Amino acid sequence: AQKITQTQPGMFVQEKEAVTLDCTYDTSDQSYGLFWYKQPSSGEMIFLIYQGSYDEQNATEGRYSLNFQKARKSANLVISASQLGDSAMYFCAMREGNTGKLIFGQGTTLQVKP
Amino acid sequence: EAQVTQNPRYLITVTGKKLTVTCSQNMNHEYMSWYRQDPGLGLRQIYYSMNVEVTDKGDVPEGYKVSRKEKRNFPLILESPSPNQTSLYFCASSKQGSLDTQYFGPGTRLTVL
Numbered sequence: 001a002q003k004i005t006q007t008q009p010g011m012f013v014q015e016k017e018a019v020t021l022d023c024t025y026d027t028s029d030q031s032y033g034l035f036w037y038k039q040p041s042s043g044e045m046i047f048l049i050y051q052g053s054y055d056e057q058n059a060t061e062g063r064y065s066l067n068f069q070k071a072r073k074s075a076n077l078v079i080s081a082s083q084l085g086d087s088a089m090y091f092c093a094m095r096e097g098n099t100g101k102l103i104f105g106q107g108t109t110l111q112v113k114p
Numbered sequence: 115e116a117q118v119t120q121n122p123r124y125l126i127t128v129t130g131k132k133l134t135v136t137c138s139q140n141m142n143h144e145y146m147s148w149y150r151q152d153p154g155l156g157l158r159q160i161y162y163s164m165n166v167e168v169t170d171k172g173d174v175p176e177g178y179k180v181s182r183k184e185k186r187n188f189p190l191i192l193e194s195p196s197p198n199q200t201s202l203y204f205c206a207s208s209k210q211g212s213l214d215t216q217y218f219g220p221g222t223r224l225t226v227l
Contacts, residue, residue: 033213045204045218052213091157095213100145100164101172102206102216104157 002027004092006105013082014113020067021077021108023092029053033095034075035102036066040088048090051075082112116141118219120205126225127195135190135222137205145208146188147172147216148180150201157204163188195226 003026013019025034036048051059051066059066067076079086092105118139127133139146147162149172159172163182177199179191188207192199203222208214 031213033215035215037218043202043223044220045206047215047217050215095216097213099159099170099172100147100162100208100210100216101159102147102149102157106156 002029002032002094002096002103004094004103004105006092006108008108009106010109010111012111012113013079015084016081018078018080019082019110021079021090021092021110023075023077023105025073025075025092025094027073027094029097031097034066034068035093035095036064036075036077037091037093038086038088039091039107045091049077079110084112084114086110087112116217118205118207118217120203120219120222122222123220124223126227128227129196130194133192133195133224135192135203135205135224137188137190137219138186139188139205139207139217140186141207141209141217142185143207143217144185144210145214145216146182147206148178148188148190149204149206150174151204151221152201160190160203195224197226200224200226 005024032053034051038046049061065078089107093102148160149157151157161180163169205219206216208216
């Protein structure tokens with residue numbers, strides 16, 4: 001069965017520093033998609049970045065980058081130059097090919113300190 | 115603006131009173147889905163729809179109904195709500211049901227007393 005594991009329940013980072021949020025996954029599919037979402041305290045689920053299993057380059061979107069290591073089955077999110085507005089819960093997710101369902105990890109709460 | 119909208123955003127109701135949470139997207143997406151988010155249980159899929167008139171159960175469909183009569187709308191119906199359906203509900207959509215990015219609505223906080 002497909003599974004996403006986020007081992008860091010909570011993290012702190014100083015403003016303007018970089019932070020890495022860990023995500024490992026388990027799947028027997030050859031083709032899959034990995035996603036990161038941000039959920040601020042207001043509750044909405046905001047899409048951040050996507051990595052396809054066949055993508056050769058790591059995905060980047062502004063201050064977000066995804067450190068994709070296929071052999072290790074990890075898809076860590078790197079946030080550069082943290083801002084106070086980055087304080088939120090972050091979810092790693094994998095898309096199931098047959099049903100389109102997103103399988104989510106338990107999330108990591110990130111707090112950015114001024 | 116491309117978006118997924120949900121209504122209502124907040125709802126407090128009583129056990130057994132039928133309710134509908136609407137979901138609409140303006141991106142011409144084929145795939146739509148409902149999730150619920152609960153502390154300690156994460157996000158779980160309730161129902162999904164690959165296209166108009168095509169719906170299927172997710173992981174936790176009991177107590178819910180859906181319909182997909184038009185491409186843009188995917189309402190979630192609770193025929194007889196119970197307190198264990200108190201949750202944060204998200205509607206999401208994507209171009210297709212394969213590996214495309216799913217975009218989420220703002221969420222509906224439902225409390226059933």
